Amino acid sequence: MSNIPGKRKGLGLFLLGIFCLVSVAAAAYAGDPTGAETLKKAPGSPVDYVWVLLCAFLVMFMQPGFALVEAGFCRAKNAINLMMKNLMDFVVGSLAFFAVGYALMMGKDWHTVIGISGWFLHGDSYDVHTYLIWIFQVVFAATAATIVSGAVAERIKFPVYLFYSAIISAFIYPVYGHWVWGGGWLSKLPLGVGALDFAGSGIVHAMGGFIGLAGAMALGPRIGKYDEKGRVKPLVGHNIPMAALGVFILWFGWFGFNPGSTLSAHELRISVIAVNTNLAAAAGALAALIFIKLKLGNWDLGMTLNGALAGLVGITAPCAWVEAWAAVLIGLIAGVLACLNVLLLDKLQIDDPVGAVSVHGINGIWGLISVGLFADGTYGNYTTKAPFVTGLFYGGGAGQLIAQLISAAVCIAWAFIMGWITFRIAKVLFSGIRVSPEEEAEGLDYGEHGANAYPDFIVSSYMQR
Amino acid sequence: MKKIEAIIKPFKLDDVKEALMGIGIQGLTVSEVKGFGRQRGHKEVFRGAEYQIDFVPKVKIEIVIDSSALGQALALIGEKAKTGSIGDGKIFVSSVEQAVRIRTGESGKDAL
Numbered sequence: 095m096s097n098i099p100g101k102r103k104g105l106g107l108f109l110l111g112i113f114c115l116v117s118v119a120a121a122a123y124a125g126d127p128t129g130a131e132t133l134k135k136a137p138g139s140p141v142d143y144v145w146v147l148l149c150a151f152l153v154m155f156m157q158p159g160f161a162l163v164e165a166g167f168c169r170a171k172n173a174i175n176l177m178m179k180n181l182m183d184f185v186v187g188s189l190a191f192f193a194v195g196y197a198l199m200m201g202k203d204w205h206t207v208i209g210i211s212g213w214f215l216h217g218d219s220y221d222v223h224t225y226l227i228w229i230f231q232v233v234f235a236a237t238a239a240t241i242v243s244g245a246v247a248e249r250i251k252f253p254v255y256l257f258y259s260a261i262i263s264a265f266i267y268p269v270y271g272h273w274v275w276g277g278g279w280l281s282k283l284p285l286g287v288g289a290l291d292f293a294g295s296g297i298v299h300a301m302g303g304f305i306g307l308a309g310a311m312a313l314g315p316r317i318g319k320y321d322e323k324g325r326v327k328p329l330v331g332h333n334i335p336m337a338a339l340g341v342f343i344l345w346f347g348w349f350g351f352n353p354g355s356t357l358s359a360h361e362l363r364i365s366v367i368a369v370n371t372n373l374a375a376a377a378g379a380l381a382a383l384i385f386i387k388l389k390l391g392n393w394d395l396g397m398t399l400n401g402a403l404a405g406l407v408g409i410t411a412p413c414a415w416v417e418a419w420a421a422v423l424i425g426l427i428a429g430v431l432a433c434l435n436v437l438l439l440d441k442l443q444i445d446d447p448v449g450a451v452s453v454h455g456i457n458g459i460w461g462l463i464s465v466g467l468f469a470d471g472t473y474g475n476y477t478t479k480a481p482f483v484t485g486l487f488y489g490g491g492a493g494q495l496i497a498q499l500i501s502a503a504v505c506i507a508w509a510f511i512m513g514w515i516t517f518r519i520a521k522v523l524f525s526g527i528r529v530s531p532e533e534e535a536e537g538l539d540y541g542e543h544g545a546n547a548y549p550d551f552i553v554s555s556y557m558q559r
Numbered sequence: 560m561k562k563i564e565a566i567i568k569p570f571k572l573d574d575v576k577e578a579l580m581g582i583g584i585q586g587l588t589v590s591e592v593k594g595f596g597r598q599r600g601h602k603e604v605f606r607g608a609e610y611q612i613d614f615v616p617k618v619k620i621e622i623v624i625d626s627s628a629l630g631q632a633l634a635l636i637g638e639k640a641k642t643g644s645i646g647d648g649k650i651f652v653s654s655v656e657q658a659v660r661i662r663t664g665e666s667g668k669d670a671l
Binding site for chain 2 (some may be wrong): 540545
């Protein structure tokens with residue numbers, strides 16, 4: 095159950111936030127809060143606004159997708175806890191990104207390290223365009239946070255979850271995000287056109303995946319996942335149709351995630367991006383299906399679902415810069431990478447209940463690298479104008495690839511180290527990050543929330559340790 | 560021959576089963592049941608309102624064994640199903656008159 099010292103500290107932070115909000119609320123505006131001037135200057139902007147907002151709403155709909163995947167792949171006794179976590183990372187993430195995350199990420203650049211304007215969307219930020227970018231960015235920030243919840247499922251204390259969700263959305267995610275998307279140093283590398291990540295393979299998915307890896311390692315495996323000899327004992331998910339529906343919803347949401355990242359409907363490249371996104375997902379699912387059939391002899395739905403997500407994660411960085419055949423290849427490789435990594439993590443006895451590290455971490459990195467290999471030189475840096483992005487296989491030399499490799503290494507290091515530190519701090523603040531073994535056995539639904547997701551049934555999965 | 564009926568916490572089933580197999584118990588029957596003892600259920604929460612769960616999910620294990628193995632089996636179940644907190648369950652023992660293995664027609668101890 096939650097402990098009192100942690101709660102008090104949380105309340106203190108909350109009051110401090112309110113105080114900051116009130117103390118800055120009286121300043122003047124220099125933005126365009128009505129949109130009238132923006133419309134006069136760019137009469138074509140309404141279609142862009144509608145496009146970006148629509149895509150932001152689609153990406154928001156990925157939150158229930160993640161919630162269903164995670165709850166479905168975990169046991170019935172933790173279903174409320176997983177739904178609660180997926181709800182709360184969007185709640186906490188929205189407020190934390192509003193307060194400081196957005197400013198750190200997209201604010202006025204300070205020595206290519208962080209952004210330093212737009213705190214609380216205040217002052218000049220009271221502007222239709224800034225608000226447009228904010229809503230699009232916040233759904234991405236919350237996606238990074240929600241990926242982590244899969245890796246730490248079924249054993250983390252609920253207050254710890256709230257704590258680290260806030261840290262991710264307020265600090266860890268925005269800082270690396272600034273380095274690539276906010277005009278930071280990675281985007282200014284003198285290699286290729288600088289480090290690129292079209293819709294966030296690295297910024298969102300690898301970030302979430304490697305923070306999740308830190309969390310899974312800090313927590314240790316769930317009771318009963320590995321026996322004394324280190325053999326895997328699957329803790330079977332309680333509702334596979336639920337997980338499958340979640341993956342369909344995520345696939346659908348990705349049509350906002352990738353094409354929306356043009357931030358403009360005037361970039362007709364959106365059709366190319368949509369096709370690439372779809373093909374990579376299909377290829378990833380097929381690769382995983384065949385891989386697991388050859389290995390286990392069954393047509394395994396769970397792994398195929400993860401393969402589709404792996405393809406989607408892999409294509410997220412290169413989606414605007416490659417042609418269809420490359421999207422298929424990127425997806426195929428992503429599907430296999432996800433399967434191999436699931437096996438590797440089990441060998442290392444790192445318990446990642448829904449495959450967050452394998453799907454998002456590893457393939458986020460693969461997505462970054464694939465830009466440097468397959469970018470075909472037909473599209474620029476979010477524009478149809480030169481300089482065009484060209485990878486190794488299209489005669490662009492190794493420049494872009496090296497920029498991508500640097501960005502990938504930085505992403506892994508930043509995500510893992512900051513994640514590790516966050517969980518260390520949480521260990522002290524909340525006197526341990528993991529629920530008691532008794533509570534873990536009984537289920538977090540009853541232990542943390544005093545409730546039962548399926549009260550009308552006797553559910554066999556309560557029998558699993 | 561004796562029949563043991565043990566009502567235990569669901570997540571203890573694996574431990575108990577492993578232990579019983581360890582002493583050569585050849586088979587057991589498990590049912591998902593609900594009930595209460597002196598524990599009298601527990602409180603749960605639904606949309607902010609507390610309510611009483613009178614019947615808590617439990618697992619019932621039934622095994623029929625030779626009388627000579629009874630003491631050992633009882634001790635094992637007692638040890639493996641115990642958490643020390645309220646709601647650990649109960650064990651009931653009764654005598655069994657006859658047992659028949661349907662396939663072969665063997666009866667008595669041979670049918671166990």
